[in-house]
Amino acid sequence: MSVPIVTGWHSLPPEHRGAAAALGAFDGVHRGHQAVIAAAREAAGRLDAPLAVVSFEPHPRRWFQPGAAPFRLMTPAQMARALAPLGVDRLHLLPFDADMAAMSADTFADEVLSAGLGLHHAAVGFDFTYGKGRTGSPDALTRAGRALGFSVSVTDRVDDPDGLKLSSSAVREALAAGDMDRAARILGRPFALEGEVIHGDKRGRTIGVPTANVALGDYMRPAYGVYATRTRLPDGRVIDGVANLGVRPMFETADPLLEVWLFDFTGDLYGQTIETDLVARLRGEMKLDGLEALKTQINADAAAARAVLAAAR
Numbered sequence: 001m002s003v004p005i006v007t008g009w010h011s012l013p014p015e016h017r018g019a020a021a022a023l024g025a026f027d028g029v030h031r032g033h034q035a036v037i038a039a040a041r042e043a044a045g046r047l048d049a050p051l052a053v054v055s056f057e058p059h060p061r062r063w064f065q066p067g068a069a070p071f072r073l074m075t076p077a078q079m080a081r082a083l084a085p086l087g088v089d090r091l092h093l094l095p096f097d098a099d100m101a102a103m104s105a106d107t108f109a110d111e112v113l114s115a116g117l118g119l120h121h122a123a124v125g126f127d128f129t130y131g132k133g134r135t136g137s138p139d140a141l142t143r144a145g146r147a148l149g150f151s152v153s154v155t156d157r158v159d160d161p162d163g164l165k166l167s168s169s170a171v172r173e174a175l176a177a178g179d180m181d182r183a184a185r186i187l188g189r190p191f192a193l194e195g196e197v198i199h200g201d202k203r204g205r206t207i208g209v210p211t212a213n214v215a216l217g218d219y220m221r222p223a224y225g226v227y228a229t230r231t232r233l234p235d236g237r238v239i240d241g242v243a244n245l246g247v248r249p250m251f252e253t254a255d256p257l258l259e260v261w262l263f264d265f266t267g268d269l270y271g272q273t274i275e276t277d278l279v280a281r282l283r284g285e286m287k288l289d290g291l292e293a294l295k296t297q298i299n300a301d302a303a304a305a306r307a308v309l310a311a312a313r
Helices: 031-047 060-064 076-086 098-102 105-116 138-148 168-176 180-187 291-311
Strands: 005-007 020-023 051-057 090-095 121-125 151-155 192-198 212-215 225-232 238-246 257-262 273-283
Touching: 020 031, 031 051, 031 076, 031 121, 031 151, 031 180, 051 076, 060 098, 076 090, 076 192, 105 138, 121 138, 138 151, 168 180, 180 273, 212 273, 225 257, 225 291, 238 273, 238 291, 257 273, 273 291
Parallel strands: 005 090, 020 051, 020 121, 051 090, 121 151
Antiparallel strands: 192 212, 192 273, 212 257, 225 238, 225 273, 238 257
């Protein structure tokens, strides 16, 4: 289940206006983001308004740093699904283009939030910035809201009771370290990669290990290695498995791939979109001496993955 996505902000129909909305990039929809959305949800109930999330596509960081290393934690489709259990009614994905990048903070509040979206309430985090040069702040938005007729709430920084930092950068740090448990604690769910199954070199079939291959695109690269996984198929089935994420040192792959062996599964997934939870990192990548050694290692990895996944149920 996912929430409807509304793109653009010009000439919206009445049913797409008038929300209490949480504003931000919300990459990951982690537990800190969820606190901002909870503030918007409270306002939506008080004002008898729909609950919305307002974000941007592409991520502003990609616009301003087109050559930056891949960094995204989720796709728009994953964001729409992650918002559904939070009671969100719709997701506004504002196109982040040259016009949006050049827009002043005052113009953004006036033309986009007020005239365009017709917001009744805007909920933001303590570190929210907006407008050209990131000159807009929560205080500036509060002042603009008073003038334009919408209320504003500001959520303080939220941390885990054990001191765990709840931020997108903290998720990326955990992924880079291969610490999937820490990433999941920040996100409130396992980190997942979603993409279309593409044709690979099909070597796995020669050793009885057919894999579903997914290109990583603009996703943040977790630590390369072998992972215990759970994969959601388009028909709703969730299949345990084991995956290699990386460049496969034996074969010197140019671009990193996620290669998932789905346990006890037969079927053709080419061209279909799957989503794979990286539940636990089992080991780093290694170069093995031939296909027989690879097959032996994969079987050992599969046994380890099955044990980890059984314990995680």
